[in-house]
Amino acid sequence: MPPSRRTALRLCAAALAGSVAGCAGALDGESGTSATDATTTDAEAETTHALGVDTSLPEGSVEFPEGPKSRPERPADLTAESVREFVADFERRWVYNELYRGESSSVHRECGVESVREYGEEFRVVAWCSAWVNSGAGETTVHADYFTQYATYFVGPDSLVRREGRSRTRD
The missing domain is CATH 3.10.450 (Nuclear Transport Factor 2; Chain: A,)
Structure with missing residues (x-):
């Protein structure tokens, strides 16, 4: 079974974090930072969306077409x-x-x-x-x-x- 999109994103985030850590390690002597400062865990990448993933849903209002049927009443409690x-x-x-x-x-x-x-x-x-x-x-x-x-x-x-x-x- 192929991996889900979330799994693929986590793998990409881990690979990116590893790449950045490698670059930071190479510059370690020049910049004075440690390689561990540049790494990001999978959980942090998912929370901060390091890859630019937008998880928000669109907002707005729908224009209801004219006709004999009225717009239904929206539920007070969204489940x-x-x-x-x-x-x-x-x-x-x-x-x-x-x-x-x-x-x-x-x-x-x-x-x-x-x-x-x-x-x-x-x-x-x-x-x-x-x-x-x-x-x-x-x-x-x-x-x-x-x-x-x-x-x-x-x-x-x-x-x-x-x-x-x-x-x-x-x-």
Whole structure:
């Protein structure tokens, strides 16, 4: 089984720390510092993000599309389960409003949540929806398929960001 991204980052941080320690050791006589002053442990590298890894989730607010469905109420207490339910409902209503074309529209959709990842007080949720819509009446009915589409939500205490597609996970 291949190593996870986190394992790969730790190995890179250790290799970088070893390289820096070697350089510091070579300069040891000139600079007056010891080689141990220049080394970084895996835990310190992960905490300080020596490799420039950004672990913050995006912040902001989502514009909800106009339509007959209203924006769902956000849960007061953010837990993995409450966020899962909120995002599933949000995506169902989002897709409905995006496909709705007036009173002659008939929108049918199936939506769900593929994954929920917790990052402290924030969550990354991948949702999906498949749908079809009939618009018009009689001989002028137009049918359209909305093949399975994904959206990634970033839910924080004061933010909700929606991005089209699946975003990559940060292990």
